[in-house]
Amino acid sequence: MTSPLQQKIKITGPSIVTANRTWDGAVIYRTGSKSWSDELAEAAIVRTADEARALLTEAVADDLNAIGPYIAPVEVAADGAVKPGNMREHIRLTGATIALPAQA
Amino acid sequence: MYAYDDIDRTLVNERVAEFRDQVKRRLSGELSEDEFKMLRLQNGVYLQLHAYMYRIAIPYGTLASNQLRRLAHVARRYDRGYGHFTTRQNIQFNWIKLAELPDAMADLAEVGIQSMQTSGNNMRNVTADQWAGVAPGEVEDPRIWAELLRQFTTLHPEFSFLPRKFKIAITASEHDRAAIKIHDIGLRLLKNEQGETGFEVLVGGGLGRSPFIAKTIKPFVHGHDILSYVEAILRVYNQYGRRDNIYKARIKILVHELGIEKFAAEVEEEWQQIREGVLKLDEGIVEDIRSRFFYPAYETQPAMPDELKQAAHDPKFEAWRKNSVFPHKQQGYAIAVVSLKPVGKPPGDATADQMDALADIADKYSFGEIRVGHEQNLALPHVKKRDLPAVWKALEAIGLAIPNVNLVSDIIACPGLDYCSLANARSIPIAQEITRRFANHDTANLIGRLHINISGCINACGHHHVGHIGILGVEKNNEEFYQITIGGRADEGAELGTLIGPAVPYAEVADVVEDIVEAYLALRARPEELFVDTVKRLGVEPFRERVYATR
Amino acid sequence: MPLVKGGHIIADEYVRVTDDAELPAQGAILVSETRFLAGPDALVGRAGGKLGVIWPNNRDVDDLVPYLDRLALVALVFPSFRDGRAYTQARLLRERYGYRGELRATGQVLRDQFVFMLRAGFDAFEVKKQADAEAFTETVKRYSVFYQPAGDGRISALHQRLQLRHSESAGL
Incomplete structure (x- = not known):
């Protein structure tokens, strides 16, 4: 398995680092204060490959709390609102696009 | 039903205790994710987009009512009130928390349900014809053998770290409901001229990136030799299967690269060394397993009450x-x-x-x-x-008297991008839209038997290659596109479907399926000719012409 | 890396000799398969002490068979804990070729593989983490029943059931 840090980092626009939380698997975002949040709005936004690498390095080092950190694209509106940059991230943030069979 | 005895119960309980310890070590940081990942996979625990997913085995597809109730309990207590049945006689829960998994596992163990080896590079749940033991004309109940194989493959000391996952399916009926030809090992139970039970053994089937239909490696292996024969196959695979490339690691690639004759010769040589050894089954052992299956006491009933x-x-x-x-x-x-x-x-x-x-x-x-x-x-x-x-x-x-078995709306679909971290595109909403298009029962009935299979990525969990109509989700420039094949089938006449034309965007998939079905209705020789037979007779071209003429 | 044998952490009596180094006159040595195959007869004939070979997991153990009765140690390799080829090699050495010397697991040897390794016929473990080595005795007690027969000679569930049944009917 190749570590995410060994892969070439290429970003084309504003990006964030996201992962899943170890104890329950929930979607989390790396913040600018060396921790994690389940709010995309609190994610640290990076705009260069170097910034992305630094944020990812720090995230990967937290193996205890987060699984599989990776860089994902986001869209940042003029007012600063952050939206996921692709369908997969949209689904991770807002849930399945279908109605779930039951809600316990 | 196979009734667990103390040995089975002890093993499952010991497994739960082991996993509890492993989870504890992961949550305390003693185990890294890299180390833990394989351990959780060997217990059926994946990480998907939103949460962990927990896959539980239903060996040979037989469940007792108390077991189903316990699954309902797990759905309510640890998940979000529902479960998803897969194409390999498993059930999956999509929202389970790692910290609570050992408790869920313990609850299931109490009724003889477990999740050992439902993922990871080991021998997966042994599947069988879902009508085993009740289907008319069956040679004999294949579940006895599936259970023998289940026990043999569970926590095997030599084959728990194979190059890749390994799936075995078994049938004892002429009509194959277990899709044995798309398994790593497919077993067709039959009797030899002396009336002794044995198996035609097929090897190297599988879907995914490089789909193959299994080939017969040996036309008859006696029942008492089946464990040693399977061990010989696994030993050859464990030593020589590729480990350098995950997409070339399944046994189908080894069989393909060596050729079936050479592969068979390797297996034969190994088997001759072990066939008279400890794995040879005697009648007592087989009978002991058979005696712990439940067979109902049927009453004399009229054929037409x-x-x-x-x-x-x-x-x-x-x-x-x-x-x-x-x-x-x-x-x-x-x-x-x-x-x-x-x-x-x-x-x-x-x-x-x-x-x-x-x-x-x-x-x-x-x-x-x-x-x-x-x-x-x-x-x-x-x-x-x-x-x-x-x-x-x-x-x-309870909303489950749905008269669409084997009809166009009886769709096989993987969870797709709504849940799965491997997916490139969504599967479920495509299935939902197609079922709405064919919601009219009379229309569906007029169309007749038609299997639509949908996968959200090339890993093919939705068996798209062998759907009469197969739909594969791909990603193109950040958009969901779908490749459509026709003419595939998963039964005894298993075949891979043929691509009908260029991939279409998400919004057009249901239209294309409707067009394909319309083309079929126009092209079929008579109402009894099934979709898949019309495709076989005419080939893909007339379908392509009609469907893509206006696109 | 701690070495576990007989349930205890022990000092390794073997000295690893690199391919170009001179052989020590006395003491147990462990050599690579390259060095071994370059001159096996001289090595197995060495008078100064026991001989062990590190055997890679991508080479058939058949090449080792002619020398087995003169080898005190075979060390098999787990380059990754996901790579299970050495389990097959271990069973073949023990069950097919009757090797009775020390069979050592080396490389990525972790706690959660101990039971499998033991059952495949390993009796010595070069364990990656100290904590895992210390937990050896406790870990191998995790399982008390086994479904299939393997190299450790323990009875499989299939045969255990028949014995139970037999003793029950004998008691009647």
């Missing part, structure tokens, strides 16, 4: 009966398939309430037994024909 004659006046009942009720080996009994494919809902899902209700129905009408099939439907395997109207009413009350 009055209750059924009267109910035939109700067209809704008749529509369901004609579509969902299948012949049983015992006169007066029937197999009632329970479709989990309601219009507009995710294929293969059942709520906890439905599971509980179905368990009650099974207790009342089917000797407490439920079956799980690879088409992601359930079945009540021993229903008295005179009880069919009552069963239908009971199913109707």
Whole structure:
């Protein structure tokens, strides 16, 4: 398995680092204060490959709390609102696009 | 049903204790994710987009009502009130927390359910014909052998770290309901001229990036040699299967690269060394396993009871009966398939309430037994024909009297991008839209048997290659596109489908499927000619012309 | 890396000799398969002490068979804990070729593989983490029943059941 840090980092626009939380698997975002949040709005936004690498390095080092950190694209509106940059991230943030069979 | 004894119970409990310790070590940081990942996978725990997913084995698709109730309990207590039945006789929960998993596992262990080796590079749940033991004309119940293989493959000290996952399926009927030709090992139970039980052994089938139909490696392996023969195959694979490239690591690639003759010769050489050894089964061992299967005490029942004659006046009942009720080996009994494919809902899902209700129905009408099939439907395997109207009413009350078994809306679909971290595109909404297009029962009936299989990525969990119509989600420039194949089939005449044309965007998939079905209705020689037979007769071209003429 | 044998952490009596180094006159040595195959007869004939070979997991153990009765140690390799080829090699050495010397697991040897390794016929473990080595005795007690027969000679569930049944009927 190749570590995410060994892969070439290429970003084309504003990006964030996201992962899943170890104890329950929930979607989390790396913040600018060396921790994690389940709010995309609190994610640290990076705009260069170097910034992305630094944020990812720090995230990967937290193996205890987060699984599989990776860089994902986001869209940042003029007012600063952050939206996921692709369908997969949209689904991770807002849930399945279908109605779930039951809600316990 | 196979009844666990102390040995089985002890093993499962020891497994739960081991996993509890492993989870504890992961949460305390003693185990890294890299180390833990393989351990959790060997217990059926994946990480998906939103949460962990927990996959539980239903060996050879046989479930007891108390087990189904316990699955309902797990759905409610640890998940979000529903479960998803897969194409390999497993059930998956999508929202489970790692910290709570050992408790869920312990709850299941109490009723003899476990999740060992439901993922990871080891021998997966051994699957079988879902109508095993009740299908008319079956050679003998293949579940005895599936159970012997289940035990043999569970926590095997040599084969728990194979190059890649390894799946075995077994059938004892002429019509293959277990899709043995798309498995790593497919076993077809038969009798030799002396009337002794054995197997035609097929090897190297599989879907995914490089699909292959399995080839026969040996036309007859005696039942008492089956474990040693499987061990010989696994030993050759464990030593020589590729480990340098995950996409070339399945046994199908080894068989393909060596050629079936050379591979068979390697296996034969190994087998000759071990066939008279400790794995040789004697009648006592086989009988011991057989004795712990439950067989109902059937009553003498009329072939055509009055209750059924009267109910035939109700067209809704008749529509369901004609579509969902299948012949049983015992006169007066029937197999009632329970479709989990309601219009507009995710294929293969059942709520906890439905599971509980179905368990009650099974207790009342089917000797407490439920079956799980690879088409992601359930079945009540021993229903008295005179009880069919009552069963239908009971199913109707929980939304599960859906008369679409084997019809165009009986779709196999993987979870796709709505849940799965490997997916490139969504599967479930595509399935939902297609079921809405074909919601009219009369139209669906007119079309006849037609299997649509949908996968959200090339890993092919939705078996798209072998769907009569196969739909594969791909990603193109950040958009969901779908490649469509026709003419595939998963049964004894297994074939891979052929691409019909360029991939189409998400919004057009249901239109294309409608066009394909319209083309079929125009092209079929007579109403009885199935879709897949028309494709076989005419090839893909006339379909391509009609479907893509206006695109 | 701690070495576990007989349930205890022990000092390794073997000295690893690199391919170009001179052989020590006395003491147990462990050599690579390259060095071994370059001159096996001289090595197995060495008078100064016991001989062990590190055997890679991508080479058939058949090449080792002619020398087995003169080898005191075979060390098999787990380059990754996901790579299970050495389990097959271990079973072949023990069960097919009757090797009775020390069979050592080396490389990525972690706690959660101990039971499998033991059952495949390993009796010595070069364990990656100290904590895992210390937990050895406790870990191998995790399982008390086994479904299939393997190299450790423990009875499989299939045969255990028949014995139980037999003793029950004998008691009647």
